[in-house]
Amino acid sequence: MAKRLLTPETYRYLGGSGVKVSNICLGAMTFGQTGLPGNCDEAASHKILDRFVELGGNFIDTANIYGRGASETIVGNWLSRQERHKIVLASKVRMQMEDDNPNSGGLSRKSIMWSVEESLKRLKTDYIDLFQIHCWDWGTPLEETLRTLDDLVRAGKVRYIGGSNVSSWQFQKIIDYNKFHGLNKWITLQTQYSLLVRDPETEFTDVCKIEGLGLLPWSPLKGGWLSGKIKKGDKAAPEGSRVAWSEAMGDKVRLQSCPKFTPYANEGSIWDLLDKMTEIGKANGKSVAQVALRWLLQKEAVSSVIIGCKTVQQLEDNMGAGAGWELSTEQMSTLDNASAVEPLQVAAMIDRVNATRHRKDWTQ
Numbered sequence: 001m002a003k004r005l006l007t008p009e010t011y012r013y014l015g016g017s018g019v020k021v022s023n024i025c026l027g028a029m030t031f032g033q034t035g036l037p038g039n040c041d042e043a044a045s046h047k048i049l050d051r052f053v054e055l056g057g058n059f060i061d062t063a064n065i066y067g068r069g070a071s072e073t074i075v076g077n078w079l080s081r082q083e084r085h086k087i088v089l090a091s092k093v094r095m096q097m098e099d100d101n102p103n104s105g106g107l108s109r110k111s112i113m114w115s116v117e118e119s120l121k122r123l124k125t126d127y128i129d130l131f132q133i134h135c136w137d138w139g140t141p142l143e144e145t146l147r148t149l150d151d152l153v154r155a156g157k158v159r160y161i162g163g164s165n166v167s168s169w170q171f172q173k174i175i176d177y178n179k180f181h182g183l184n185k186w187i188t189l190q191t192q193y194s195l196l197v198r199d200p201e202t203e204f205t206d207v208c209k210i211e212g213l214g215l216l217p218w219s220p221l222k223g224g225w226l227s228g229k230i231k232k233g234d235k236a237a238p239e240g241s242r243v244a245w246s247e248a249m250g251d252k253v254r255l256q257s258c259p260k261f262t263p264y265a266n267e268g269s270i271w272d273l274l275d276k277m278t279e280i281g282k283a284n285g286k287s288v289a290q291v292a293l294r295w296l297l298q299k300e301a302v303s304s305v306i307i308g309c310k311t312v313q314q315l316e317d318n319m320g321a322g323a324g325w326e327l328s329t330e331q332m333s334t335l336d337n338a339s340a341v342e343p344l345q346v347a348a349m350i351d352r353v354n355a356t357r358h359r360k361d362w363t364q
Contacts, residue, residue, distance in 0.1 A: 004054065004055060004056045005055045005056055005319045005320060005322060005323055005324070006022045006023065006024065006055060006056025006057060006319065006322050006323050007056060007323065008020075009323075010022070010023055010056070010322055010323040011023065011058075012214075012303050012304060013214070013303065014059075014088070014130070014160070014187060014188060014214055014303050014304070015160075015162070015186075015187035015188045015208075015212065015213045015214030015303055016185065016187050016211075016212030016213060016214075017160055017187045019088060019129070019159075019160070021058060021059035021088050021303065021304050022056055022057040022058050022059050022304065022322065023297055023303075023304050023305065023322050023323075024057060024059075024293070024304065024305055024307055024318065024319055024321070024322045025057075025059040025060070025061050025090075025216065025304040025305065025306045025307070026048070026049070026052045026057055026059070026060050026061070026306075026307060026309075026315075027061050027062075027218065027306040027307060027308040028045070028060060028061065028062035028066060028071045028074070028075055029062075029063070029066045029071065029308055030045075030308050030309070030310055031045040031062070031066065031067070031070070031071040031074045031075065032045065032066070032067040032070030032071050032073065032074045036242070039310070040310055042074050042077065044310075044311075045074045045075075045078070046074070046077075046078050047312055048309060048311075048312055048315050049075070049078045050078075051312050051315055051316065052315060052319070053082070053087075055315075055316070055319045056319075056322075056323075057319065058086060058087055058088055059088045059090070059304055060075060060087060060088070060089055060090065061090040061091075061130075061190075061216070061306055062075050062089075062090070062091050062092075062123075063091055063092035063093075063095075063134055064091060064092065064093060064095070064097060064115055064118065064119050064122075065092070065094075065095035065097065065134065068097055069097070069118070069122050072091060072119055072122035072123050073122045075089075075123060076122050076123040076124035076125070077124065079123060079124055079125060080124040084125060087129075088129045088130065089123065089125065089128055089129045089130070090128070090129060090130035090131075090132060090162075091119050091123065091128050091130075091131060091132070092131075092132045092133065092134040092164065093107070093111070093112055093115045093116065093119070093131070093132075093133060093134060094106065094107055094133050094134035094135045094137060095134055095135075097115070097118070106137050106139055106140055107133055107137035107140045107144075107145040107148075108137075108139075108140045108144060108145075109144055109145075109147075109148045112145070112148045112149070112152070113148065113152075116128070116131065116152060116157055116158070120157070126156075126157075127156060127157060127158060127159060128157070128158045128159070129158070129159045129160060130158070130159070130160050130161070130162055130187070130188060131149065131152060131157075131158035131160070131161055131162075132161065132162040132163050132164055132188070132190065133145065133149075133163040133164070133166075134163075134164055134165065135164070135165045135166070136165070136166050136167070136170050142173065142174070142177060143177070146174065146177055146178060146181075146183055147183065149161045149183075149184070150178075150183040150184050153184045154184075160184075160187045160188075161184060161185075161186055161187070162186045162187055162188035162189060162190070162213075162216075163186060163188075163189060163190070164189065164190030164191065164216075164218070165190070165191065166189070168202075168203040168204060168207070171189060171204065171207060172207060174186060175207070175211050175213075185211075185212075186213060187212075187213055187214065188213055188214045188215075188216050188303065189204060189208060189213055189214075189215055189216065190216040190217075190218055190306070191204060191215065191216075191217065191218070192217070192218055192219050193215065193217035193218070193219075193220070193296065193299075193302075194217065194219060194220045194221065194222050194226060194292065194296065195222075195226055195273060195277075195292055195295060195335060195338075195339040196222045196225060196226065196270070196273075196339065197219070197222065198339060198340070198341050200215065200217075201299075204301075205299070205300050205301050208301035209300060209301050213301070214301065214302070214303025214304070215299075215301045215302045215303065216302075216303060216304055216305075216306055217296050217302060217305050217306060218306045219308075220292060220293055220296050220305050220306070220307065221289055221292055221293075221307075222259055223242045223243055223246070223259045224237070224241050224242050224243045225243065225259060225270070226274075226277070226288065226289065226292040227288065227289045227292075228277075228278070228281075228287055228288030228289055229241060230243065230261075230274070231274070232271045232274065232275065234265070236261060237261045243259060243261050244261065246259060246261075247261040247262065269338070272338055273335075273338040273339050274288070276334055276335065276338045277291045277292065277335070280327065280331050280334065280335070283331075284325060284327070284331075286320065286321070286325065287317055287320070289317060289318060289321070290317065290318070290320050290321040291321075291327070291335075292321075293305055293307070293318060293321035293322075294321045294325070294326070294327050295327060295332065295335050297321065297322070298326065298327060298332060305321075
């Protein structure tokens with residue numbers, strides 16, 4: 001049995017809260033999922049959860065929509081045998097859970113209150129540590145959503161609140177509304193972030209630093225593209241991989257966590273990036289996946305990186321990114337340059353203006 005990889009020294013504060021979490025968060029989207037490649041049954045999921053905790057992990061992220069309750073049920077069955085206070089449990093609300101019930105989704109007071117009670121039943125607990133909106137809801141007034149979430153904290157149903165998959169203006173609007181109306185503040189933002197998705201650095205990173213929120217990157221390996229499985233010269237993604245499945249499904253799949261093979265394979269920059277990741281990995285005695293995860297862990301405002309895995313072996317490799325080593329400044333710069341994207345014209349102009357003035361560190 002491998003030794004404990006993550007120790008208390010590697011834990012980080014969860015955004016602006018006083019809660020400490022492992023810098024690697026176990027995402028439970030593959031638990032009980034149907035239709036996606038690499039889904040885990042309950043027995044396999046529990047082995048992964050057990051090993052995660054043995055290796056020092058204490059932060060688990062799920063959502064009611066994952067398997068339409070299956071993921072939460074699997075996590076809940078496991079959680080019922082654990083010391084609850086040692087686990088930081090996150091879940092989400094927003095997506096429609098029942099085809100014949102239009103109020104089983106969205107962010108109305110009715111939907112949120114029903115959804116949280118259903119999640120608590122499946123999770124076999126009387127509180128959720130971090131309750132997050134899964135996406136913006138254009139059909140519900142923002143005040144209704146935020147006041148309902150605040151009520152859940154006051155009632156003790158949830159400890160903290162956060163969100164995912166919102167635009168930068170939506171994010172700031174939420175922060176400001178909570179602040180000026182004296183509501184419980186968000187402490188985290190989940191967003192897609194990786195060496196192939198650098199968008200959060202344009203605005204989210206600064207907002208999180210200034211407002212005291214933690215970034216929780218999801219899809220850090222971009223569906224397998226940054227795992228080391230796909231190599232230069234490959235004509236197709238490895239059989240059984242999410243990339244291969246997504247390619248075969250074509251337009252039927254629109255999940256951002258399931259990228260296809262051809263669009264990326266036709267871009268020379270990705271092969272250059274993978275070459276550099278391989279070189280850096282060899283220099284550090286680490287895998288390509290560990291390099292991708294470590295790069296994120298050394299980025300500003302990141303509290304914990306959400307990983308997804310279908311085997312204990314994948315889990316152990318991913319957890320190896322969390323402690324005991326770091327990428328050098330030069331290696332970080334190499335990866336930054338190899339994955340750089342052309343900034344939007346407005347963002348580029350703003351950066352040029354800001355560069356002419358001393359930038360105050362608002363986190364101090």
